[in-house]
Amino acid sequence: MSTPVQHCYGNDFSHCYGCGKNNPAGLHIETHWNGQEGQAVFTPRPEHIAVPGFVYGGLLASLVDCHGVGTAAASVSVPGQSVPRYVTASLHVDFLRPTPLGPELTLRAWVKEQRGRKVVITVEISALGSVRVRGEVVAVPMPETMGVE
């Protein structure tokens, strides 16, 4: 298994609640890039409930967000250099059908288009073999003014 994209971010930018390896309370979403698409799996915790039996939409939006940004970063990264940190300019999530709580979720993401410095990523989340959520992330390079600790 490849090193997750999120483990290639600089240490100062690895605190993210969704995907930072340095956030002990976080979700630890891990994107694996195969050269064409980002892939991930995630099993929501019991508290990530919407109504009984189904996954909370905000958690699904979080998966779309971090997996989309990770895929954007990987898609523009240059082998041998550190992975650039992207952030989310906008996020769209369509809840196509309810997502059952319990089974492992499978995430795929790919570049839909690149517009200048923006990378538009499509994300799909599946459970039990069918797509439940389709999302889109517009990712942009992190502004330098956000890098101040």
Added chain:
Amino acid sequence: MSTPVQHCYGNDFSHCYGCGKNNPAGLHIETHWNGQEGQAVFTPRPEHIAVPGFVYGGLLASLVDCHGVGTAAASVSVPGQSVPRYVTASLHVDFLRPTPLGPELTLRAWVKEQRGRKVVITVEISALGSVRVRGEVVAVPMPETMGVE
């Protein structure tokens, strides 16, 4: 202060990670409806970080989600009857500018339009007096098939 909309959902539908009063691990987002708009405040926890100093986008999307759905439910509720449970069909979030981590966030939400059974809600999240996030939630009545425990 009025009773939060989310405290008026039926007990079976009060487990939501974002806003359920019966979810001890959840965020406990509470929407107050003044007859015209939904209002809420929320202070992210230190772990709700994106990069140092700023709030995680997935958490902001969760606030848009539950505050939007709560506002949708309140907007169609009939005095003296229980508040109907709405769910999210789609969610859109524009991160207009970074949201500082630390200050209390202020949320406003209102009905943008009603299309049949769908209620479209606009949500704004402000910090330190300026709008940081603008979101839109398309909320629909919870399908009966999701009500099975």
